[in-house]
Structure formats: structure tokens, C-alpha cells
Amino acid sequence: MKNEQQEKRLQASSDKLTAELETAKKQPVVAAAPLTDPKSDAERDGYMLGQSIASNAVVQLQMVKDTGLTISLEQLIAGFSTQLQTGTSVMNSEEMSRRYAAMQEAINKNMGSLIEKGYARLNKQLDKRKSLLTQNGVHWFTVKSVNAKLIPEQQVQVSVKVSTLSGKVINDFADDKVVFDNTLPPLLYEGMSLTGTGGAVEGWALAKDIFEREPLPPWVAPYDVIHYQLAIK
Incomplete structure (x- = not known):
């Protein structure tokens, strides 16, 4: 019963994050600019670095989602944009550190379960x-x-x-x-x-x-x- 309840909570969190992503995609405020091919070396280096930073963030976001934590995708984008554009934050450093530590603790706590599920998927490829x-x-x-x-x-x-x-x-x-x-x-x-x-x-x-x-x-x-x-x- 406990495992079933946990699965339901994880699924609900996953569904909520997916819904937020779909909503964010429809909002002009966060809509991506039309893709253009970077021309100069500075533009292409900038695009490369942006892709690299985004790739690093993808796995963190995926682990948050897989762990079952609930976050606002809209505020995730807002936090990234504010830091990138102004270097400031509406949250003080003490709260930032406290929340980050709590999130990391939750991810680490659930990592064992995620690893077990990974081995289960692996074993399906090895079976017989x-x-x-x-x-x-x-x-x-x-x-x-x-x-x-x-x-x-x-x-x-x-x-x-x-x-x-x-x-x-x-x-x-x-x-x-x-x-x-x-x-x-x-x-x-x-x-x-x-x-x-x-x-x-x-x-x-x-x-x-x-x-x-x-x-x-x-x-x-x-x-x-x-x-x-x-x-x-």
C-alpha cells in the first residue's frame, strides 16, 4: 500500500510538471524566439554556451521530476533569466541556500529508488x-x-x-x-x-x-x- 501511494504521488507531481510545461509553452511571455542561424564567431560561441548550460540543467530538472518534487517551471525560467540578465535575486542568499540544500537532500533520499528502477529496466534488456x-x-x-x-x-x-x-x-x-x-x-x-x-x-x-x-x-x-x-x- 505504501509503494502504491508513493507511485501515485510521483505520478501526480510528474503530471503537474508536465502540465506546467505545456502551459508555459503557450504563454507569449516565455515563448522562444524564432530560431535563427548564428552568423559571427561571437554569436556561434554564445549559442554553443547556451546549449551547454541548458544541457547541464536538463538532467537536474529531470532528476527533480523523477524524484517527485514539485516546482514551478515558470519561476524556474524567471530565476534563470533574472540571474543571467541582472545578476540579482528576489530571494536572499540564506533562503536560497536552505531551499537548495533541502531539494538536494530530497533528491539524494530518493536516488536509491531511482537506481533500483534503473536496474529493473536494465535487467529487462538482459533477460534470458x-x-x-x-x-x-x-x-x-x-x-x-x-x-x-x-x-x-x-x-x-x-x-x-x-x-x-x-x-x-x-x-x-x-x-x-x-x-x-x-x-x-x-x-x-x-x-x-x-x-x-x-x-x-x-x-x-x-x-x-x-x-x-x-x-x-x-x-x-x-x-x-x-x-x-x-x-x-
Whole structure:
């Protein structure tokens, strides 16, 4: 009964935040300006920095939403705009610090539950499959088998795509010439060691288990399921 009530509270908070987002989109006051292609270096650097800041904020907002906390999206935008434009705040620093600490505590308190749900989603991808290797939280599987594995110093063409379970692409490159040795990034070396020319493997893991070995963008949450796809020509 307790879990059911918690799920209902989380769903209600999620629905409220979604409704606020839809309402905000319809209000001219917060409507985004028409997209224009930045021309000068200063404009393009400014646009790049804006995208980077927004990407950092996305995961924080998502974690707040997933934790079940209720916030006003309109005031979130107002707080960002005021700080960016004037460097001032209508709230004093003591209240800001107190509220931030309380929000962070609530997120940390619920992180364990979010991690458990992440593992549950991960396990659905692993169910009834025989792994090639499970190491440091990564579960590797054969996608296309080959007779011979790579040998040290062998040069091959490698394609890699890293994405979240929801389909957001983290990294995607094709036909890069790579020399197979232990100076490669850990997950790339690990995946390549399991196959050979003409083969393909895939790895599944929770983001929190590969943060130290695989660089992930700031918008990836610790409980996101990561899919690592590797093919060798």
C-alpha cells in the first residue's frame, strides 16, 4: 500500500510538471524566439554556451521530476533569466541556500529508488540472454559472431554508437581506423577484445557504473540505462 501511494504521488507531481510545461509553452511571455542561424564567431560561441548550460540543467530538472518534487517551471525560467540578465535575486542568499540544500537532500533520499528502477529496466534488456562477459557493471553480448578475435596492434575500422535506452545519442562514429591496444578508451578496448573483423557486440550498463570509465554528457542521469554498440570491419 505504501509503494502504491508513493507511485501515485510521483505520478501526480510528474503530471503537474508536465502540465506546467505545456502551459508555459503557450504563454507569449516565455515563448522562444524564432530560431535563427548564428552568423559571427561571437554569436556561434554564445549559442554553443547556451546549449551547454541548458544541457547541464536538463538532467537536474529531470532528476527533480523523477524524484517527485514539485516546482514551478515558470519561476524556474524567471530565476534563470533574472540571474543571467541582472545578476540579482528576489530571494536572499540564506533562503536560497536552505531551499537548495533541502531539494538536494530530497533528491539524494530518493536516488536509491531511482537506481533500483534503473536496474529493473536494465535487467529487462538482459533477460534470458547469455552474456559474453560481465565486468565492472557492463554486460556484453554477441550481435554478430566471428571465428577469430583481434590480435594486439591489429588496425581495423570501428563503428561505435552509445545511447540511452530512451534513444538519446551520446556518441556516434563510423569507420574510424583504430589500432587495437590497451591505450584505447576502456570500454572500446573491452568491446573490441570480445570480437574480430566482421563482428559486432553490444554492451548494457547503468550510467552510474561506467561514469569513471566512459565520458558521459552532463544530461545523463546516474540511473539511465546505457547501450554501447560496436562493430568492426
